[in-house]
Amino acid sequence: MVRWQPGARERLQAAALERFAAQGFEGTTVAEIAATAGLTERTFFRYFADKREVLFAGQDEFERLFVDGIARAPDADPMGLVAAALEGATTFFAEERRPWSRARQVVIDADPGLQERELLKLSGLAAAMTRGLRHRGVDPIPAALAAESGVAVFRVAFGTWIAEGEERSLIDIQRAVLAELRTVVDGQPVG
Amino acid sequence: MVRWQPGARERLQAAALERFAAQGFEGTTVAEIAATAGLTERTFFRYFADKREVLFAGQDEFERLFVDGIARAPDADPMGLVAAALEGATTFFAEERRPWSRARQVVIDADPGLQERELLKLSGLAAAMTRGLRHRGVDPIPAALAAESGVAVFRVAFGTWIAEGEERSLIDIQRAVLAELRTVVDGQPVG
DNA sequence: GGCGTCATGTCAGCTGCTGACATCACTGTA
DNA sequence: TACAGTGATGTCAGCAGCTGACATGACGCC
Structure with a gap:
């Protein structure tokens, strides 16, 4: 039994793109993205400097x-x-x-x-x-x-x-x- | 005796540029800009869509x-x-x-x-x-x-x-x- | 004299974002 | 086997940006 699922970063990125596509960028809260990925808002901000960056990281x-x-x-x-x-x-x-x-x-x-x-x-x-x-x-x-x-x-x-x-x-x-x-x-x- | 001084917009723009130059953009709060112009934060947002826009309006x-x-x-x-x-x-x-x-x-x-x-x-x-x-x-x-x-x-x-x-x-x-x-x-x- | 207009103020509230500290599975080592 | 350290995550409090709803009060108009 593992404490954390691996790939938190990728899960957050996938969750964000999916939610943004469904509800728009402004219509999606960071807490929502994090919850979709099974994480908390605070963890989101440990991976990405801000809400927008989740779509641009890795360039x-x-x-x-x-x-x-x-x-x-x-x-x-x-x-x-x-x-x-x-x-x-x-x-x-x-x-x-x-x-x-x-x-x-x-x-x-x-x-x-x-x-x-x-x-x-x-x-x-x-x-x-x-x-x-x-x-x-x-x-x-x-x-x-x-x-x-x-x-x-x-x-x-x-x-x-x-x-x-x-x-x-x-x-x-x-x-x-x-x-x-x-x-x-x-x-x-x-x- | 007038209720409001004229030129609220221009006063806000001048106050903002002055404060930003002195303390930086992030180091300046909207409430501070508004106070410098003798107005309130709420009024600032009636003239400018967001804090950054005060430097770009009129283009x-x-x-x-x-x-x-x-x-x-x-x-x-x-x-x-x-x-x-x-x-x-x-x-x-x-x-x-x-x-x-x-x-x-x-x-x-x-x-x-x-x-x-x-x-x-x-x-x-x-x-x-x-x-x-x-x-x-x-x-x-x-x-x-x-x-x-x-x-x-x-x-x-x-x-x-x-x-x-x-x-x-x-x-x-x-x-x-x-x-x-x-x-x-x-x-x-x-x- | 009363009434509407409108720029501004007040207030409550959400969201983005951050610092400080807690938790606890895992790891290495005695 | 015990135990301390590590590191990803959680919890909590709080500030700043921004917004909607409603109040205020001087001015102009009829």
């Missing part, structure tokens, strides 16, 4: 893929390094992850508080990529622009990847979106 | 400048429309606004919660610009990419504008950053 690896991609890419211009990072990060989003990503995104898109957290995480990703580019000798402003552009490509590609009916892999979509970005920015100014 | 006009810039620009490619929007929006940031923007940004940069709100506002700006571009006949993905790129340019330029010792106008900085973006995305080595 450190995701960020690391981007940064490693930049560090390991062969010498190239800034956007080439970013392209390498984008390619490397797609391993995080295997096909079997798509349904889960969809469910999670539905919950996030329904709550501004969760959108804020998602944006903060992506902003942190851009900052990390900027540091990686700086480390490869890129000047500050080009580094920031390349990193922000890379994140923009990722966001648009990811949104397409989880769109209903979409079947292409994330890596294929990303390549198409990156090409589209080059075309768009290449346009001549008018006025 | 509707700012967003409108961008959207109007896109709507009124002469026909051009997507990035040309975005460039027009960027130019139009700089009127919002006149020289006399620079010290205030700096003080406000110091407070925001010191608190992740405030950064989240700022990112949400910028995300809303990108969404509005995307809609404006769609209205001008731009396809969804190019519209999103051009809008996100425009916001990235604005962010980098604004950050430079409020940097210590910087004296160029925002519009000049923005033009330089936009040019830099074209170079970076074009695949030129930088740094």
